Amino acid sequence: MNAVCSGVWQGAGRRIALCDVGLRDGLQMEAQFVPTEDKIALVNALSAAGLAKIEVTSFTSPTAIPALRDAEIVMREIARRPGVVYTALVPNARGAERAIESRTDALNLVMSVSETHNLANLRMTRAQSFAALAQVVAMAQAARVPVNVSLSCSFGCPMEGDVAEEVVSDWVQRFADLGVTGITLCDTTGMAYPTQVARLTAQALARWQQLAFTLHFHNTRGMGLANVLAAIDAGASRFDASLGGLGGCPYAPGATGNVCTEELVHALALMGYDTGVDLAALLDAVARLPALIGHEVPSQIAKAGQRLHLHPVPADFAAIRERAQARAAI
Secondary structure (H helix, E strand, O other), rough: OOHHOOOOOOOOOOOOOOEHHHHHHHHHHHHOOHHHHHHHHHHHHHHHHHHEEEEEEEOOOOOOOHHHHHHHHHHOOOOOEEEEEEEEEEEOOHHHHHHHHHHHHEEEEEEOHHHHHHHHOOOOOOOHHHHHHHHHHHHHHHHOOOEEEEEEEOOOOOEEEEOOHHHHHHHHHHHHOOOEEEEEEEEEOOOOOOHHHHHHHHHHHHHHHOOOOEEEEEOOOOOOHHHHHHHOOOOOOOEEEEEEHHHOOOOOOOOOEEEEHHHHHHHHHHHHOOOOHHHHHHHHHHHHHHHHHHHOOOOOOHOOOOOOOOOOOOOOHHHHHHHHHHHHHH
């Protein structure tokens, strides 16, 4: 691609909306339970930082994901800011009931476009998942709650390999026919690459203009940011990202977390895009994570600081300069 050289990727104030999924996609992978009050505080911090959307939790069985067993309490007790969408992952009709009762703004449903991954991850065929999710869509529509569907493995399956673009399109169309408001194309295990992303994104935006498309990338093979930029170049303006770069996939050994929210905010700001996010406030939230989860986070911005986070000169710099000047005078 020649986009950087040609200036296509100079943002010129273009708005990019970010959804932080760290409290769901990230914390569900952590062995250490994060106390409920700390989850609530993190959501509130993300709201104050200016995130457009926050995936607060998952209304999955507490037995299946004990790390998120406090979903109702968290969703009910967060401090809601006008304009921020508070969403949650919902796996089934019971989860939808719990989410709606807890005043969730929007439901995020998930299934895989890969039959193998769907069976391994959800214990159902794709047809069975679709039938179950169609019921959830109907429930949400009756309650006037918007529905987004996340299609896992849209850019490749860790067990099957490449997934045909026609297969991805077929599942998008099925959910479009149900009347969902949005679709997330998920790179569940970091298999996507920029030219593939640009092609699939452009096709989706052109074909289903009534849908809000979000891109969800993991950084497993180091191409997360490159894939975001390729999607932006193709017209995308909505992305998932994870605070601290938390996350992973139990069915892809070595898979890392999502594209890091603060790294994405930092990079896009330097390129002139407007995310509406206060990076300093975001970094304050990231700084809380290691103590809560018991280990460092992947975020390089948290470790190295922002681009113009400068460092002091060496203690003997004056002497070094004097010696250099003396040599120059000879």
